[in-house]
Amino acid sequence: MNKVYADDTICAIATSPVGGGSIGIIRISGKDCFNIVKKVFSSNIDSFDSHRVYYGHIFFNEKIIDEVLLLAMKAPKSYTCEDVIEIHCHGGIKSVQKVLEAVAASGARLAEPGEFTKRAFLNDRIDLSQAEAVIDIINAKTDLSHNMALNQLGGNLSNRIKELRNIILSIIANIEANIDYPENDIEELSIRSIKEQTERVIEDINDLVKTSDTGKIIREGIETVILGRPNVGKSSLMNTLLKEERAIVTNIPGTTRDILQEYISINNIPLKIIDTAGIRKTDDEIEKIGVELSRKYAHRADLILVVIDCTEGITQEDIEILKYSKDKKLIALINKIDLEIKIDHEYLYKFIDKENVIEISAKNNLGMDLFAEKLTDMFLSGDIDYSNEITVSNIRHKNSLINARESLCNVIGTVKNGYSQDFISIDLTDAYYYLGEITGDSLDEDIISKIFTEFCLGK
């Protein structure tokens, strides 16, 4: 990233760059935006009104490249707060790329990842947490995570953080007034009231932090790994969950050698589900890699689903798998219950809680409702209305909240020790700073540059 920010005009394909859609959009932003597009557009755009759509053609080297719709947005009422033009051309990789080339040849620079959003941030249209929400919206895999990110972009989190910061600031201001006017006209904020207000902020932060587990689940999905001996029906399970044939299903053990990864939503709980190669001792080199990968994924998973073939009884390998998964959230799925069940249940319950064992037939879609219920129990306690509540989904935000909470707890400690108000303001100042990290009001350049490299092109 050598050109981090400049006032030149940038352009990028704003839709999926591999094409495939029926339209593709080129976005151009910057002060020369209109002059550049003028060179390639069939009619004079100077007279165009802001936020209206115009029909025309894109020319390059005196040849028509595409028939397009052009949307002009004048600063500051645009995504970046600069002059922005979007050219809607026919989908398909050729046409989109040619239009981009034409625009670039006329003086626009190809945008860096995240550069449009960075401009929106630097032009003060959105704050840091909102900019991050843009990344989340782009990366959202489920309705819920999309909603949550939209919510954050709308400023719900920012507003709440700003409220909390204002409360802290007013306590600080009051303390400082007392310090300078020991005997004067300002009503002294009693220590008791400082304590009460601080405790209230701590509670609010607690509520926010509590949402972060759910938030992470919604944002990233529950990382779920399916484990089991070969041919116990892992891929059938995956397919049933996906309701489509994606994994290769045969009855030859060891067919699944690569890792399949999919996002699904069960009862509104997003799962990032990983189907692994069957775990067994193997001499096949390729399969060996697959087995190692499964172990690796299992290690960092939020949830492990162990599939056991009921027609074969509990094997030593099944027990091994259950044992090395025991520190994780774990569900054992006893599969193929449409066939003969040869399971010694009492023996099985020595290795896993009875309540976490569910009998299914993946092939016949039996018992899947019980599985969904179990999942809900495990991950979501109580009713959560994701669309209205503020949910903290970002680990950076969570850390700042935890730091702020720690500082506020120091304040309570100071009050309990009977120390005077000027000690209190030290920790209040810290709490104020940490909360400001979330919105970007506290200065930290490292955070800023890191965040914007996470963006995809065109945003």
Add this chain to the structure above:
Amino acid sequence: MDSIKMDENKYYKAGDYDIIVIGGGHAGCEAALAAARMGAETIMFAINLDSIAMMPCNPNIGGTSKGHLVREIDALGGEMGKNIDKTYIQSRMLNIGKGPAVFSLRAQADKAKYSKAMKETLENTNKLSVKQGEVIDILFEDNKVAGVLSESGLFYSCKAAVICSGTYLNARCLYGETIIYSGPNGLRSSKRLTDCLVKAVVRMMRFKTGTPARIDKRSVDFSKMEEQKGDKDIVPFSFENFPEDIEREQISCWLTYTNKDTHTIIQDNIHRSPMYSGVIEGTGTRYCPSIEDKIVRFADKERHQVFIEPEGEDTTEMYVQGMSTSLPEDVQISMYRSIPGLENCEIMRNGYAIEYDCIDATQLKLSLEFMNLKGLFSAGQLNGSSGYEEAAAQGLVAGINAVLSIHGKEPLIIDRSEGYIGVLIDDLVTKGTKEPYRMMTSRAEYRLLLRQDNADLRLTKKGYDIGLISQDRYDRFIEKKEAIEQEIKRIQKTDISPAEKTNNILALRGSAAISTGIKLAELIKRPELDYNYLAEIDEERPDLSQQVREQVNISVKYEGYIKRQMQQVEQFKKLENKRIPVNIDYKSVPGLRLEAYQKLTAIRPESIGHASRITGVSPADISVLLIYMEQYYRKMK
């Protein structure tokens, strides 16, 4: 501005100096003394030599946060602390009910003696000439100071000059319908220096301040007031003095209150105050309001405190603290007489408001030199501050930097984490002020580190490096510093066993008994205990001075807080150390908002931290600047 070519024959050349100081108030005295003591040939001009270091308003030095300034001045080798130690008539540590960060030292001064003692010091300083006369023009050559012109047409050349004109520029005093075109105390004002500054394209402002009446002690009934005595154990302002060296009999102040009658008298006559009738154009300070301001702004308050303070040992004049006013004298008489104990008071000098010209200090660098006028420094009330201590602090820094500049050396810049002086100057120069700027504890972000008791630990080294602290004093300072460090180390290692005697001593203070061994430092951290109290159970304790014991106690007791504040300072320094290229052209920084562009161009901040404190520069602007700088420095590589 136009540079004025010197015409050798035009003026009588009366002298060649390194440094010229214009003004002999609290700023001027510090500037002149510092310059001469650093070895520069220095001359200080005062309109009247009898008004050197005059205290035209309150008869005290120090107080909340101002006491910190005085102790810092002393640590750097300034004079104010020593001078008040010589001439105080009462000394108190304020705010001792609060934390050590806000303990504030204040002393009542014998005004006449204060002024006389300072004059004596000036007169006995080598390389320093003191001269009565008004400076009417500052002459420049190629935008660099060349010298000054006195009203008698004499030319004095210099390499650098410090203006400390206080409240004298185009001053006028007002009370009721009366307007007197003079400086404070009837001293004549300076009319031509403003023109000179305006000609040099300096932006001027107009401020206002005020003072209460002085009343005759013989007409006051003290039996109706509360006595305010000085402290038994006094703390000297100067780190060079020991309490026993300067102990003397102290004179009391007296506390009384305004009442409904007082407020009615003021309300009935408020239209006759030039503040309210619109005659006064200058902006006054919110933090030191006149009594009529207090009545209007805090209408529901039933009474306000009034302190009756002696102006000196050899005078019957007493200062009515808390009741500065610009009401007509007849109203002043009835207003003061409505107060218990003042029923028969005789006014010796009436209260008045004073209006004067000052500069917009954002035209200065952090060294207090004008950005566009090389060699010209500005300090004190001319920079928009109020108060003797604020003036002296700036005078000292300006005097030091004037000398450093003629030697081509880096200026002395105290940052916000090093001293109140740093906060004061940074605020004035970076943010500017729209009203007379008063130092306040709350302006200092890192006040737990910037205590009045450790000013020497913070700044003596700087004073020594500049040459204002003698070798002898520096050696003693190092000794003290080492004693503190050693003792802290010792008590962090000292184990206290759960002996019966120990637990008895703890119980006396309601402190929980110990059942296993504990480090002494941990006991000191308990809120109900302290270093001094635990002497009995600390058998190895060496004999240490009160100053050392105080530092040890604070450092250990509040260790956690001090550490956290130091982390805040680290964060602050990180941004402070991000230097902005000197020749940056903000026009080439894309994405800056117009207001930020204008402010940055005008103030030319030295670092990102500095820029972030400018009013009108938002966090988003700072992000823009950070990203631009990253590009800039990469290009340099």
